[in-house]
Amino acid sequence: xxxxxxxxxxxxxxxxxxxxxxxxxxxxxxxxxxxxxxxxxxxxxxxxxxxxxxxxxxxxxxxxxxxxxxxxxxxxxxxxxxxxxxxxxxxxxxxxxxxxxxxxxxxxxxxxxxxxxxxxxxxxxxxxxxxxxxxxxxxxxxxxxxxxxxxxxxxxxxxxxxxxxxxxxxxxxxxxxxxxxxxxxxxxxxxxxxxxxxxxxxxxxxxxxxxxxxxxxxxxxxxxxxxxxxx
Numbered sequence: 001x002x003x004x005x006x007x008x009x010x011x012x013x014x015x016x017x018x019x020x021x022x023x024x025x026x027x028x029x030x031x032x033x034x035x036x037x038x039x040x041x042x043x044x045x046x047x048x049x050x051x052x053x054x055x056x057x058x059x060x061x062x063x064x065x066x067x068x069x070x071x072x073x074x075x076x077x078x079x080x081x082x083x084x085x086x087x088x089x090x091x092x093x094x095x096x097x098x099x100x101x102x103x104x105x106x107x108x109x110x111x112x113x114x115x116x117x118x119x120x121x122x123x124x125x126x127x128x129x130x131x132x133x134x135x136x137x138x139x140x141x142x143x144x145x146x147x148x149x150x151x152x153x154x155x156x157x158x159x160x161x162x163x164x165x166x167x168x169x170x171x172x173x174x175x176x177x178x179x180x181x182x183x184x185x186x187x188x189x190x191x192x193x194x195x196x197x198x199x200x201x202x203x204x205x206x207x208x209x210x211x212x213x214x215x216x217x218x219x220x221x222x223x224x225x226x227x228x229x230x231x
Contacts, residue, residue, distance in 0.1 A: 020132040039083070154178065
């Protein structure tokens with residue numbers, strides 16, 4: 001059967017990664033979490049003291065970009081690919097609220113986006129890929145056969161993120177998570193380089209009131225329609 005490229009964009013905590021993983025597993029496609037790549041660079045910047053609550057030394061990060069190698073390795077026990085930074089598994093480290101508070105600032109740097117977009121396009125050159133992020137359908141794969149744009153209210157997304165962090169054992173306050181979601185929305189939508197926008201040919205899905213199964217069934221139907229149309 002013909003393979004396609006599925007590009008999933010949307011705001012933070014809209015479940016983009018969840019639906020992308022489900023689709024990739026069901027279709028036997030490669031899944032790429034582009035957001036994790038930006039989180040990996042953010043984690044690198046934090047570890048090296050380039051970004052903190054006191055400021056962001058952009059030039060120093062840019063100077064070190066060629067020392068960063070990001071890869072994904074499938075973990076059969078967990079059923080998904082984990083993120084590695086320069087050979088070290090950082091899957092757990094990049095999912096903190098602290099990393100979330102800086103990632104949009106790092107992702108707004110043109111040199112960072114250029115580096116990661118090149119890597120992402122290489123990963124998807126043979127099609128049969130599901131990739132989620134902020135500019136997948138507009139910049140990384142503008143000619144993707146199926147583009148989705150996920151959205152939900154800020155409060156709904158903050159609650160989902162809060163629940164995830166609490167389940168992990170993190171000590172966070174809901175209002176802090178909500179503030180982070182709102183700040184990321186603003187930065188992602190207003191940055192000069194590749195802002196988060198809904199591609200003209202993307203199908204918007206508001207999952208505020210959808211269960212994971214309902215969302216999966218709805219998106220899978222769109223995939224099947226696309227495959228049938230192209231066959």
